[in-house]
Amino acid sequence: MSPAPQKPRFFLPILAGATWRDRAIACLGALAGICATYLLCRLTLGTFSDEIAHVPLLVAPMGATAVLLFAVPASPLAQPWPIIGGNTISALIGIAVALLVPNPVLAAGIAVALAIAVMSLCRCLHPPGGAAALLAVLGGSHVTDAGFLFALDPVAINAVLLTLIGLGYHQLLKHNYPHRPLAAPVNTHGTKDAVPGARTGFTSDDIDGALADLGETFDIDRADLDLLLSRVELRALERSHGDLTCADIMSRDVVYVEPFTRPAQARTLLLERNLRTLPVVDQAGKVIGTVGLRELLAPGSTVEQVMSPALTTRPENPAIDLIIPLTNGKNHAAVITDATNHLVGIVTQTDLLATLGRVPVTE
Secondary structure (H helix, E strand, C coil): CCCCCCCCHHHCCCCCCCCHHHHHHHHHHHHHHHHHHHHHHHHHHCCCCHHHCCCCCCCCHHHHHHHHHHHCCCCHHHCHHHHHHHHHHHHHHHHHHHHHCCCHHHHHHHHHHHHHHHHHHCCCCCHHHHHHHHHHHHCCHHHHHHHHHHHHHHHHHHHHHHHHHHHHHHHHCCCCCCCCCCCCCCCCCCCCCCCHHHCCCCCHHHHHHHHHHHCCCCCCCHHHHHHHHHHHHHHHHHHHHCCCEHHHHCECCCCCECCCCCHHHHHHHHHHHCCCCEEEECCCCEEEEEECHHHHCCCCCCHHHCCECCCEECCCCEHHHHCCCCCCCCCCEEEEECCCCEEEEEEEHHHHHHHHHCCCCCC
């Protein structure tokens, strides 16, 4: 089989994870964001009369802000505080430098350098902030006439409006914005140990060491980088075990209870059979929950009153997909159901561990 033809580099996305659909959404977002910001500023800050035609209602750095806000909303540089704080603080710095340094060339350089330093200290580093500082120095009479108010009107107002529009746009599309990295798994046993899935492989110190080795600054949140590398490990594991399905490793002769079973009966069944989880199945054979010793400690006269929602999956799904849900400290087994939610099997933590380790049966 001949290798797939390589796409011309012109068609490859410059950002990791980007697709043509993402770029189209970013373009539409920028179109809506810039137009809406300009129109809102017209309505709130001025009119279409010639008397205020010299007043800038929309400043150029907002174009660069729109690129970040709509094209790379997961970037730490594109979050609300960097957008608003970065632009506003940088404009204030540029105005102050322009008043203190008469040489425009020197003032321009100092303003941008100070903007980077102060934005970094204030944790609001935002590339368009450099443009806002430069605009405050080289913007001409309408900036000098406005003085420090220029940082408020139009810079801060532009930034706030564009951010609010971006928030609404991303919420409408159900994007994770403001971007919040997924929370790390928590040890549910109340001990200081990391969750099982985090005890092997790379550590936070490994990530910090690798970043120090490379000597580069990357536009990605530290927690996102940790998550990305974890998913890379999982993908590699899936590639080596991807042929195994849940049907290959599941137990088919499943011990289960019915909704009206007494908690004492279920507890006895768990202990006698040396089990940790029992599926709860209704009279039609459909799975409606699971119960273990933890649930049976709660008050209730039937299993149905104390059961938990079942972790379910289909027989044809990859068994490797169960690694995360079965090592999060909450689930001890996954119930395997068919398309109509009827019970067909169960995969326990032991089943998964034996499969991954290829442990031979010796007894």
